[in-house]
Amino acid sequence: MIEQRPFGSTGLTVSRIGLGAGQVGERDVTEPQAERLLRGALDLGVTLVDTALSYGASEERIGRHLHDRRGDFVLSSKGGSGVEGHEDWSAGAVRASVEQTLRRTRSERVDVFFLHSCSLEVLERGEAQDALDAEVEAGRVVVAGYSGDNEALAYAASSSRFGALECSVNVADRWNLHHVVGQDPALGVIAKRPVANAPWRFDERPTGHYAELYWERLQQLRLDPGPLGWTALALRFTAHAPGVHSSIVGTAHLDHLRENVEAASAGPLPPEVVAHLDEAWDRVGADWPSST
Numbered sequence: 215m216i217e218q219r220p221f222g223s224t225g226l227t228v229s230r231i232g233l234g235a236g237q238v239g240e241r242d243v244t245e246p247q248a249e250r251l252l253r254g255a256l257d258l259g260v261t262l263v264d265t266a267l268s269y270g271a272s273e274e275r276i277g278r279h280l281h282d283r284r285g286d287f288v289l290s291s292k293g294g295s296g297v298e299g300h301e302d303w304s305a306g307a308v309r310a311s312v313e314q315t316l317r318r319t320r321s322e323r324v325d326v327f328f329l330h331s332c333s334l335e336v337l338e339r340g341e342a343q344d345a346l347d348a349e350v351e352a353g354r355v356v357v358a359g360y361s362g363d364n365e366a367l368a369y370a371a372s373s374s375r376f377g378a379l380e381c382s383v384n385v386a387d388r389w390n391l392h393h394v395v396g397q398d399p400a401l402g403v404i405a406k407r408p409v410a411n412a413p414w415r416f417d418e419r420p421t422g423h424y425a426e427l428y429w430e431r432l433q434q435l436r437l438d439p440g441p442l443g444w445t446a447l448a449l450r451f452t453a454h455a456p457g458v459h460s461s462i463v464g465t466a467h468l469d470h471l472r473e474n475v476e477a478a479s480a481g482p483l484p485p486e487v488v489a490h491l492d493e494a495w496d497r498v499g500a501d502w503p504s505s506t
């Protein structure tokens with residue numbers, strides 16, 4: 215069974231592997247497929263489901279297929295911009311985002327609500343954080359979080375305004391890991407893009423595809439997955455990275471999620487594999503920013 219662990223000092227408990235429910239919201243994922251994936255994830259012991267206002271039908275599908283099991287998982291969602299009738303990152307936009315999430319997911323409260331990639335300038339203004347605090351005060355949100363990367367993430371982490379962070383961490387993306395993650399053990403940390411968008415699926419450069427940046431980085435890193443294979447190599451790196459509490463693999467396929475849970479359950483990577491990854495990173499990756 216998948217390991218459950220404290221989510222920083224938030225009082226929540228999360229599974230080492232979570233479900234990134236971005237794909238659950240996509241149009242080409244059928245309703246029965248979404249149901250099978252969401253319910254199957256909980257059956258596997260996954261207790262963190264991560265979604266966002268902007269993930270298509272994801273929130274509605276979580277509400278539709280998991281409302282009878284709402285007590286069995288930590289729900290994290292994200293918003294603050296793109297809300298009709300509200301200026302992005304205004305107090306009204308944050309409040310309306312939380313309201314939409316609660317309505318769509320059929321929840322009375324959302325466990326973690328992240329400001330979804332707002333800039334450093336927005337964070338410095340503070341209006342969005344004040345609005346999120348009001349949601350916590352009102353009991354609609356349990357933990358206020360920031361989802362983002364690089365300097366904005368570093369600012370958020372040291373601001374004392376958040377209880378949780380979500381950021382990119384994987385074999386081809388380590389800036390957040392080296393500069394922010396784990397520095398404040400009280401913060402709950404979710405790693406997004408934990409398998410680097412699985413770029414090894416593409417023999418040729420996937421021009422214009424989401425995975426293109428990491429495909430290019432893997433070419434430069436010249437990693438050898440060895441007998442472990444790519445998925446296990448990537449996932450064991452992220453899932454056992456110091457300071458990361460849960461790695462939310464995005465998938466539309468329950469068999470992939472099962473494979474991911476099994477891979478992470480095998481434990482941290484052997485030291486010689488870690489040394490190989492570190493050597494490659496130090497050789498070409500040390501100045502790479504995290505992907506936003």
Ligand SMILES: NC(=O)c1ccc[n+]([C@@H]2O[C@H](COP(=O)([O-])OP(=O)(O)OC[C@H]3O[C@@H](n4cnc5c(N)ncnc54)[C@H](OP(=O)(O)O)[C@@H]3O)[C@@H](O)[C@H]2O)c1
Nearest residue numbers: 234235236361406407408409410411412463464465466470
């Ligand atoms: N806060 C933010 O701004 C932000 C940004 C990006 C992502 N996220 C969150 O993080 C989650 C994960 O990120 P992501 O989806 O971008 O990246 P990811 O988890 O690194 O990669 C997902 C890709 O890997 C494939 N995959 C997963 N497991 C696999 C396996 N065992 N074998 C082969 N392929 C596999 C999936 O395809 P299949 O569907 O075929 O399995 C999918 O295309 C998202 O769902 C979302 O919740 C948040």
